[in-house]
Amino acid sequence: xxRVIAAGVAxxxxxxxxxxxxxxxDSGGLxxxxxxxxxxxxxxxxxxxxxxxxxxxVTATNSGGTAVKVRSVRVSGVALALTFFAYDTTAPxxxxxxxxxxRTFVLDMADLSGQAIGLLPSTVELLDAQxxxxxxxxxxxxxxxxxxxxxxxxxLAMLVLTVLAWLxxxxxxxxxxxxxxxxxxxxxxLPAGFGTGLVAVVSLSVLRLxxxxxxxxxxxxxxxxxxxFLLGYLTPAPGPTGDETVRFPDSTKEFNR
Numbered sequence: 001x002x003r004v005i006a007a008g009v010a011x012x013x014x015x016x017x018x019x020x021x022x023x024x025x026d027s028g029g030l031x032x033x034x035x036x037x038x039x040x041x042x043x044x045x046x047x048x049x050x051x052x053x054x055x056x057x058v059t060a061t062n063s064g065g066t067a068v069k070v071r072s073v074r075v076s077g078v079a080l081a082l083t084f085f086a087y088d089t090t091a092p093x094x095x096x097x098x099x100x101x102x103r104t105f106v107l108d109m110a111d112l113s114g115q116a117i118g119l120l121p122s123t124v125e126l127l128d129a130q131x132x133x134x135x136x137x138x139x140x141x142x143x144x145x146x147x148x149x150x151x152x153x154x155x156l157a158m159l160v161l162t163v164l165a166w167l168x169x170x171x172x173x174x175x176x177x178x179x180x181x182x183x184x185x186x187x188x189x190l191p192a193g194f195g196t197g198l199v200a201v202v203s204l205s206v207l208r209l210x211x212x213x214x215x216x217x218x219x220x221x222x223x224x225x226x227x228x229f230l231l232g233y234l235t236p237a238p239g240p241t242g243d244e245t246v247r248f249p250d251s252t253k254e255f256n257r
Contacts, residue, residue, distance in 0.1 A: 162195030193228020
């Protein structure tokens with residue numbers, strides 16, 4: 001059971017630390033100005049209600065000397081280096097050199113209710129035919145989705161695994177079954193610390209307090225892991241049990257303590 005719990009928490013940690021950045025196209029770059037329902041998204045938190053269509057307006061500026069062909073626009077939300085929602089709309093258009101083009105799209109976000117909830121870092125991207133990113137704009141989206149969405153269920157699963165990890169470690173401590181070596185005792189508590197950090201990040205996001213951005217989620221997860229490791233490291237070494245058998249080298253007799 002302990003290994004299963006550790007593996008589940010480790011998967012969440014790997015998502016935080018090993019998430020890969022999106023591909024960037026080599027054919028050209030565009031500067032984007034984006035609005036959701038006529039509200040600029042730059043340096044703002046935008047509300048997305050899945051029950052209502054979203055009007056997305058993209059103004060693409062091409063400062064280069066060659067025209068840039070756009071194939072589609074993507075709206076996505078990421079937390080803990082995992083993509084929890086992504087909407088692609090195929091709408092080919094071209095942005096001539098040293099020009100600016102504005103396009104408006106109406107997105108049906110009804111499925112978003114079952115995918116995410118709370119604050120999520122989100123990105124609007126223009127993609128080329130090879131799915132490379134021509135330009136992007138980032139924001140924080142306040143998703144008014146369901147608690148039982150994929151993101152909410154992910155947080156609940158991490159909570160259950162973290163509680164089990166703590167119970168396993170503390171039960172081993174109470175039964176004097178922790179390793180004698182301090183470093184191994186610290187490692188026994190480490191998965192519980194990682195899980196605590198992940199649960200904290202998701203909870204702050206779902207409660208709409210702090211978005212799970214890398215500058216926040218990585219220190220929180222690693223900090224919780226370090227604290228849990230130190231707690232395990234500083235726990236007292238397990239003492240002898242009452243039924244431990246002792247054999248003296250110079251005697252064939254045994255007795256119980």
